Amino acid sequence: MDADARLTLAADHDTFRDDIVAGLSRPEKSLPPKHLYDDRGSALFDQICELPEYYPTRTEKAILRRRLPELRSLVPDGSVLIEFGSGSSEKIRLLLEGIEDRLFSYVPVDISAEYLGYVNDELQRDYPQLRIDPIAADFTKPFPLPSELSGTRHRVGFFPGSTIGNFERSEAVDMLRAFTTELGTHGGLIIGVDLLKSPEIILPAYDDSQGVTAAFIGNILQRANMELDADFDVDRFEYRAEFVEEHGRIDMCMVSTANQCVSIDDTEIEFSEGESIHVSSSRKFTFDSFAKLAAEAGLRVDEIWTDPEELFSVQYLVAE
Known part of the structure; x- marks a missing residue:
C-alpha cells in the first residue's frame, strides 16, 4: 500500500469516528446513512433490493427497460x-x-x-x-x-x-x-x-419479514465495533421502522432496549431504555x-x- 492510500484510509477512519461520536452526542441521537455502505452493508442492501416487499428496485428496473x-x-x-x-x-x-x-x-x-x-x-x-x-x-x-x-x-x-x-x-x-x-x-x-x-405498501418495504433491513441498519453498530473499537452490545438494540405521514417519509432507527453505556475511543455515550438512534429516512414525493x-x-x-x-x-x- 502506498503512502497516499494509507493517508486516505486514515482520513476515512477519522471521518467515520468523528461522525459517529458527533451524532451520538446530540440530544436526539443520529448517524449519517452514508456509513451504512461498507462492504457488508453494500452486500446487505443488494439483498434488500431482491426482497418481495421491496417494490422500488423491480419497479424502477421495469421503467428503465421499457x-x-x-x-x-x-x-x-x-x-x-x-x-x-x-x-x-x-x-x-x-x-x-x-x-x-x-x-x-x-x-x-x-x-x-x-x-x-x-x-x-x-x-x-x-x-x-x-x-x-x-x-x-x-x-x-x-x-x-x-x-x-x-x-x-x-x-x-x-x-x-x-x-x-x-x-x-x-x-x-x-x-x-x-x-x-x-x-x-x-x-x-x-x-x-x-x-x-399507501403506508400499507411503503412500510413493509423497509421492515421486511426476513429481517434483512434490520441487519442492514444495525450493521452500522457492528462496523463501529470493528473499526473504532466501540463496544456496542448489538443484542441490546432493536430495529424500528415508522412511517411519518405528515412528512411522507419512513424513519429507520436502532432503539436501545436497556439503560446502557457505550464506549467509542475515549468517549462514553449513555443510552436510556427506549432511546433511539436515527440512522436513515426515505422520503416519498x-x-x-x-x-x-x-x-x-x-x-x-x-x-x-x-x-x-x-x-x-x-x-x-x-x-x-
Missing part, C-alpha cells in the same frame, strides 16, 4: 456517464444495453472502494469495449474527474434508487447543486424518485413536491416516466 429508447435519445455520442453512488451494477447494465455505444467513458462513484473494485471488475469483463473510470469518493461532496474527462464532453448523470429521499431537504438541494456542477450547464441527470403512496425540490437546486424536470400504478418514477432533470 423506456430505454427514450433514455438513449438523451445521450449524445461521446458522452461521459457519471453514476453517483453506483453500488450494484444491475441498473447500470440495463442502461448500458441501450447507450454503451454512445459513451466515451462510464464513471461509477461509490464510497466503498473495495466493493466498487469488485463490481467494476465484473462490469469490465462483460463490457470489454467500455472505458470505465471508477472513483472511490463520497458522492455527496465535490470530487475531481480524471483530467481527460473534465473538458467539454457532454455529461449525463445517473442516480437511481430514489437515494435522493434519504437526505434532508437542504442536504438534497445541496447535493443536486453539486451534481449540476459535476455535469456542467448542458448536462442532464437521470434520477429515480419514489412516489408517495409527489410529482409537484419533487419538481419544487429540483427547482431549488436550479434544475427543471424535463421528462417523467412511471409505472402504471405510479409507485415509482424515473425523471430527467436539466439545468434551468
